[in-house]
Amino acid sequence: MEEMLAIFIASTLRLAMPLMLAASGELVSERAGVLNLSLEGMMLTAAFFGALGSWASGNPYLGVACAILASVVVSAVQAWLSVNLRANQLVVGIGFNILALGATTLLYRIIFGGLSREEIPGLPKLAVKGLSDLPFAGTAFFQQSVIVYVGLGLIVLIWAMLNHTSFGLAVRAVGDEPRSADKAGIPVNATRWKAVLITGFMAGFAGAFISIADIHTFTENMTNGAGYLALAAVIFGGWNVGRTIAACLLFGAATALQFQLPAMGINVPTAFLLMLPYLLALLAVAGVVGRLEPPTSLTLPFQRGK
Amino acid sequence: MSQPTGSLLSLKNLGKRFGSLQALEGVSLDVRAGTVQCLLGENGAGKSTLCNLIFGVYEPSAGDMAFDGAAWAPESPAVALEKGIAMVHQHFSLVPRMTVVENLMLGQVRGVLKRHEFGARIRDIAESFGFSLDPDAVVGELSVGERQRAEIVKCLMRDPKLLVLDEPTAVLPPGEIGALLDICRRVADSGRAVILVTHKLAEIAKVADRVVVLRTGRLVADESMAEADMGALVHAMVGRELRPLDVALAETDEDVETPEAARGFALVCDGLTVHDRHGAVRLDNFTLEIRPGEIVGLAGVEGNGQSELGMVLAGLLRPTEGHFYIGGSDLTHAGAAAVTAAGGGIVPEDRHAVACVTGMSVAENVFLNKLERFTRFGLLQRGAMNAAAQKQMKEFDVRATGPEVAFSGLSGGNQQKAVLARELTLDPLVALVAAQPTRGLDVSAVEAVYRQIRAAARRGVGVLLISSELDELLAVADRVAVLYRGRLVGERPAEMSERGAIGALMSGQIVSGQVA
Secondary structure, three states, rough: HHHHHHHHHHHHHHHHHHHHHHHHHHHHHHHHOOOOOHHHHHHHHHHHHHHHHHHHHHHHHHHHHHHHHHHHHHHHOOOOOOHHHOOOOOEEEEEHHHHHHHHHHHHHHHHHHHOOOOOOOOOOOOOOOOOOOOHHHHHHOOOEEHHHHHHHHHHHHHHHHHEEEEEEEEEEEEEHHHHHHHHHOHHHHHHHHHHHHHHHHHHHHHHHHHHHHOOOOOOOOOOOOHHHHHHHHHHHHHOOOOHHHHHHHHHHHHHHHHHHHHHHHOOOHHHHHHHHHHHEEEEEEEEOOOOOOOOOOOOOOOOOOO | OOOOEEEEEEEEEEEEOOOOOEEEEEEEEEEEEEEEEEOOOOOOOOOHHHHHHOOOOOOOOOEEEEEEEEEEEOHHHHHHHHHHHHEEEOOOOOOOOHHHHHHHHHHOOEEEOOOOHHHHHHHHHHOOOOOOOOOOOHHHOOHHHHHHHHHHHHHHHHOOEEEEOOOOOOOOOOOHHHHHHHHHHHHHHHOEEEEEEOOOOOHOOOOOOOEEEEEEEEEEEEEEOOOOOHHHHHHHHHHHOOHHHHHHHHHHOOOOOOOOOOOOOOOEEEEEEOOOOOOEEEEEEEEEEOOOOOOEEEEEOOOHHHHHHHHHOOOOHHHHHHEEEOEEEEEOOOOOOHHHHHEEEEOOOHHHHOOOOOOOOHHHOOHHHHHHHHHOOEEEEEHHHHHHHHHHHHOOOOOOOOOOOOOOHHHHHHHHHHHHHHHHHOOOOEEEEOOOOOOOOHHHHHHHHHHHHHHHHHHOEEEEEOOOHHHHHHHHOHHHHHHHHOOOEEEOOOOOOOHHHHHHHHHOOOOOOOOO
């Protein structure tokens, strides 16, 4: 039983990881007032280019770099459209997601057509010396892919940045009252640009985790809604880093149940378990669990004097 | 340069022109360190323009300024702030969801935030001027007075030589005004100069050392407060000669006997009280009765409850207490459609946001509240509607190429005339509530609007005319009631000779009775 629990925790962490990475990145840009509905598209693009880079170079770390680069490029276009051109962020985001699905599917079929299902070089699991052999915690926490430890570190950095640095202060100010921030001498659009690029960076990491660290291959539409779940987690978490991470872990746990319950001989329809994280997300976004206020200027572009 | 000793800021023949509008002309004044100077004037008298020149928002088109012993020509507010002039604006620039210390650090610090250190500085500054401020309080949870104090500390942290406060009492509940004045006094006593911009002289008289009065862009009085005669200052602020509007309307006013309905009033407000969501009283026990055929002007400086009253009477805001009746029926909780059905015509204050749908055609806007007239089996009879609209446009002199052009393409005056056309053709029409109906209109449009309102009154409609333009009220209304801080503080006949008395009521100098 204890063994089961340890495995459950480990798989929860593994399944929640891409959500945590993407959601904490998205949190930064939403706090700055820009909604990236394109998060799903960024992750899918990253997953594909990560797989491609890793396969072509034979080096999974180069693959991660490719994933991040691809996602940051997508986020730069998103930032240009939503910050400079003041395009409707919802429409731009949906457009990106459809484009990313089409483009990665097409490229996948062209490049990998005959080699589908071939395993790509993946990242090693890193057993933390001295800790991985601990009876319970070892299995639960310390036999994860390298990217998990790096990712957790990045999330802590994001938390510290938002709450304890002048840049974080600027991010929160431009997301709430860009006019006041402007008066205080904060460059509103530049701050938003940086925030969106941080989202791109983290989404790239998340995409790389899915294809390179976790599954070791690319399949069509392999993110399968993880970006949307991450967006839901940000709302569920009330635009607060700690609560957002908790929401991601909850979604991760709900997904892990799919594998855990049958293994424990508990008979629940698989379809229900597949649905569970999305159902939770829906309830969360509808405000059933207590709604928190979004940043005041979320999705509202800034224009001086208007 | 020969400056009077102790003069911190001196202006010489300062002028500012915007296109054809001379906003400021020949203004000369001196502000001494260690004093509180009051800058008094009505809306549009040029107070804001003057502040914006000092603060580097605009460049003067004539005259010279000197500050702190040198010629003064700041190219931007940032430069002005840098060199020692700080300004507390009427609309605060704080982020409500951040704490006081976070707001004050914004744009001022780099790198890792040291909340404790900065918070201690905030406490010290606040205490040195005799008040307290919790640096860790979330701004959105503070009272308006506390927010204003945070804003003042934000300015004082820059150690300015001159502190300008724009209408600082306008947002404050009466109880907090005294505390603000104490702070101003202490700031002046610390060797700085303070300029208080206001149109409510009575409130700040206690603290001012000197008062300058602006009227239509010119300096009309500059006196030491100790020697000043309050009545004379108020007169200087509001006194004005007859304007063309009065003549124009007088010519067309053939003094018809108003048909007084035997029973009842057109509009009755009975103890209307509105609390905003922070619990502050915006409208306080407002009671007024308007007879059919009567035009009652409601004067008052903006922000004294006019907007709330307009919203209540339009059926868009539920009063906390009290009732209102149109033609005898209680519509307090009935909503906008019922107000229209009962014969309440509403010309809203905010033409763009409330009065019309700018993307729709003129015809659609004119018949927005009576579309059912042109609807058959759920389908809109566009031809009939456009024809009817054409007729009304002619009657109300709405100038547009046709009834199908977009409403947004019309000039402000024509938009307002179209709104009037819609509201004045209600059937039945018992009462008309017109809020700031001439705002932003040129003289001829103003005249046209008032002609229509008067014509309606002659047909027996009771009119409540809410306006901050006292001259217009005096020209159009039968009597003028004055709203101050949400209360009806007095009522005077609408005669030119009453101008001073009404002005005194508006400025809160007296609560009722005679001017000093």
